[in-house]
Structure formats: C-alpha cells, structure tokens
Amino acid sequence: MNKKTAIVSVLLAVLLIGIVSAGLIDYFGRITGSVEIEGPVFYATGNNINEPTLKELWINEPDLDSTTTWFEDGNYRGFATIPLGINSIYDAEYNFKFEAKTNNASQQMEVRLFTYDAKPQTNNPYETKICEKVIEITSEDYKPYEFSCYPGEISLSESDGFYWEFKGWNTNEEVRFYIKLSEGITNFRIIAT
16 A cells, blocks of 8 residues: 555545544434523512501512511501512412411411502502412411412513512401511412413
8 A cells, every 4th residue: 555545545534533423423412401490489578668567578588687577357468579670470380388377366367469560650559469368377376378379471561569468357456467577488489380
C-alpha cells in the first residue's frame, strides 16, 4: 500500500466514524426530562392593611412573627394581597389549610376566597367569589382544617388580588374564633390540575 492510499484510507475511516457517530448522537443523545412547576402559596399574616379587620396576605413568604388573630361570631377577619398584576390564573385546585379554635366548641365558620380589586372604583371591592366552604370548628384547642375547591380558570384585571375571609356563621357575640398565623400555618396553595 502506498502512502497516498494509506492517507485516503485514514481520511475515509475518520469520515465514516464521524458519520456513524453523528447518527448515534442523534439517536442516543436525546435529553429528556420533566419539570414540576409549583404554584404560589398565599400566607395569612397579622399585619394590618387599613383597618383592624383587614390583614395582609403574603405571596410565597410565611409570616414568622405573628401568632394568632381572632374575631367574634357574626364578624369576620379578612386577608388581602397586593395587586397581582396578571390577567388570569390557569385551571387549578385551590388547597386551603389553617388551624382554628373557638371558645365555645362546635361552631360554624364560613371560609371564602374572592378576587379583590386593590384599587376599587366602587364601595364593593370584592368582585368574584372563587371558593366558599362552611367549616365546623369542633374544638377549644387549635385543630388543623383543610379543604380544596376547583373554580376553573379565573379572569383578572391588573389591579386584582385575592381576598380571603373567615366569618362567624351566627351572631352570638360571646363566641370567638381564633386562627393561628405562626410559621405559615394558615395558607392556601394554587396547584395546577
């Protein structure tokens, strides 16, 4: 074999190896995976907004300082976010968790979530009810409660946020409800479905 034939043979071998390698990379070199996206978590806090009955609702950040809040039966305690700055929320599950107690066992408390116009043009800033549930508070000691709802896709305006309300179902002023706020215990999470 002469020198030219050896060089051509080596070049052809390198070219053939390159073509075969490219084919194998295309076949075996695919990168696959999955991504899990976590929706936001909204935490009730003890920080007042404009009035004692309205507290802040923080996004993805638990309140580590506040401990509890309370209200009398027939009254309410509300928590509101700042404007979310988005136009819609995807079809999702809303999972609510909180710890509560009452000074008079076995009382009903209504838990509701609304869209909230943070820059209201009217006297009623609560626009659309998203979820609503009546919960039987069965203990004079703190007990965990949890429920979910599936409202579908939600349309918002740029100035909308969330308003989460706890309300005594009756009007007995001797009955008080207590909600634990420490360490992010009272929160709701949006989970993609």
